């Protein structure tokens with residue numbers, strides 16, 4: 125079924141009021157978009173701030189006459205007669221299909237390929253991770269995941285135990301196992317991530333070597349020789365005492381999900397326990413690595 129869409133240019137202060145009015149007028153879905161490409165990284169816990177320039181995008185059934193709604197909005201003090209808006213016809217698409225068509229196998233480092241489960245494997249001799257992220261984060265297309273995959277590929281993981289802290293789709297844990305790790309543990313606060321990781325481990329024949337936990341169920345005394353955590357700077361800072369304790373003396377650590385300007389502070393924090401390497405960059409993101417001190 126095709127749709128008709130109304131886009132109203134507003135701001136962080138009035139977007140909610142516009143959204144409420146559009147829902148009352150019969151909109152079937154509302155989304156907020158950044159009007160000026162000014163991303164908000166890491167809002168405070170429990171807060172979902174809007175952009176200074178916010179576009180309210182409302183979807184209606186095709187055939188809806190939107191002009192009365194536009195006039196109603198213009199009559200509101202929070203919009204006014206000079207309100208900027210656009211009406212667009214939206215052709216009906218299979219969005220899942222579109223996304224699937226855009227996701228191709230990608231190589232990371234020397235040996236590793238991430239292959240969407242619906243695509244042919246380009247190099248059957250390579251280390252191939254067959255992936256369907258489901259509803260979880262982690263396809264390899266994001267620079268932070270890519271930085272972690274390249275790091276894992278560069279290591280000799282044979283026989284090692286690996287912790288993937290914030291496992292999302294399980295992409296890093298499954299890659300570590302396929303690169304030779306003996307055992308991996310994935311930890312995530314999100315049930316959907318745990319499910320997706322389990323599915324991906326099964327898809328790759330490594331489910332018997334992957335343990336998955338919500339943080340509250342994590343076994344006491346858990347430790348590994350290699351830990352990778354692709355979460356944001358905030359949790360990496362707050363959870364530093366817990367994360368460092370999961371790495372064996374002499375073990376290896378990779379932290380990602382960091383913006384370049386956050387690297388020095390997080391690196392200094394982990395330098396209490398780890399000998400830190402130079403920062404690796406990809407686009408505006410970066411990765412920290414280090415080896416746990418033995419004393």
Ligand SMILES: C[S@@+](CC[C@H](N)C(=O)[O-])C[C@H]1O[C@@H](n2cnc3c(N)ncnc32)[C@H](O)[C@@H]1O
Nearest residue numbers: 261262269290291292312313314317354355359
């Ligand atoms: C950026 S995704 C990374 C997913 C995947 N490891 C990758 O590299 O693509 C971050 C994941 O960390 C999880 N996460 C966030 N805070 C966490 C916490 N405090 N403890 C455990 N997992 C957390 C999120 O639910 C999400 O799945």
